[in-house]
């Protein structure tokens with residue numbers, strides 16, 4: 001063995017004996033490898049292949065690749081944030097007042113709309129928006145089956161009928177080419193959801209809406225600061241809705257926002273969120289008199305203060321998530337059976353609420369996704385399998401159809417669940433739900449080099465798929 005080859009060999013032995021990372025592995029071996037490459041007259045491509053002894057998977061008793069903690073979420077920085085919040089707590093003014101108004105102004109400015117109304121959560125932002133666009137009984141709203149349940153529940157609560165258009169599995173978004181076939185004389189709106197923080201194809205969806213005179217309610221509950229051609233999502237349709245729940249990128253515990261350029265519409269939403277009192281009526285002005293049907297969806301001053309305190313880091317963190325997602329994608333996209341998310345060409349920025357890829361078990365010797373996820377977890381890479389299949393068929397729909405209101409608003413035929421299920425088949429979504437793998441956004445706040453551990457873990461599982469599958 002020539003000297004350089006021996007050095008590589010020894011390094012491999014040393015590195016496989018302890019808990020190493022891909023980064024360390026490559027670093028340790030690259031210098032020695034360079035010498036060998038020169039001596040043997042081969043280039044760096046072969047060098048990369050040297051680094052394929054990925055060691056015994058942790059699920060089979062090997063040492064886990066990742067032992068360090070990942071960044072936590074939410075990230076509360078007392079020295080930076082607490083003064084603002086304490087001020088509100090000490091003031092005793094906790095119901096909606098100036099701080100909520102300031103938060104609304106800042107969010108509208110950040111997103112690029114004339115107005116914003118803060119509400120208790122994203123679910124109710126959607127419900128308020130639908131009802132104040134006068135969408136209700138007898139109307140149909142075109143929705144995507146790959147979303148958090150709230151998108152569909154909001155349509156049902158408004159009294160409208162969800163109509164499912166299948167997804168584009170590469171992007172996880174509603175497939176614009178599947179929308180027109182779903183339009184009927186009863187269709188009133190399209191609800192694109194920028195799911196996982198990846199923008200839906202608004203440049204294709206908006207012309208369809210315009211052509212058929214439909215309203216567009218953007219569910220941007222996972223897509224803070226995401227952009228299409230430098231325009232923020234949530235500003236393409238008639239209204240955009242956001243969530244500020246604890247897992248979200250601007251976490252207030254619970255919270256939501258409605259944004260729009262339509263001032264009258266936001267005034268109506270305001271009244272709706274404040275028991276029907278006219279816009280601008282003081283909170284607690286019992287003598288104001290209600291002017292319309294309304295409920296109560298106000299957020300508190302301390303929630304708004306928590307939001308304002310963290311607003312300053314959202315942009316910086318979004319940039320980091322974008323950079324790290326692109327890097328991680330580049331590191332795993334050539335592993336057979338791993339199909340990372342795709343962004344539409346017009347996307348200038350995503351939010352990356354999740355880093356998603358599809359897992360093709362046929363390229364992993366038939367190793368099931370569940371077992372793959374367990375193996376990934378064992379390596380110290382937390383993960384999720386994503387949404388359960390059949391949002392377009394789950395029992396909540398049948399339950400809504402059995403309700404007194406739905407029975408009054410729709411015919412027996414319309415509420416026949418078998419017919420509904422047949423009409424709302426979404427085969428691409430069924431497949432996507434079985435193949436998807438999510439890594440949560442906080443992983444993307446790690447150092448770029450930490451992401452190598454994810455790639456190494458996937459490579460290791462791929463290389464040992466047979467053994468993992470046959471483990472007794």
Ligand SMILES: Cc1ncc(COP(=O)(O)O)c(C=O)c1O
Nearest residue numbers: 121122123148150151221243245
């Ligand atoms: C796509 C989507 N829509 C709506 C919501 C509802 O938001 P909230 O949880 O604030 O009610 C969420 C929250 O997870 C969501 O992800």
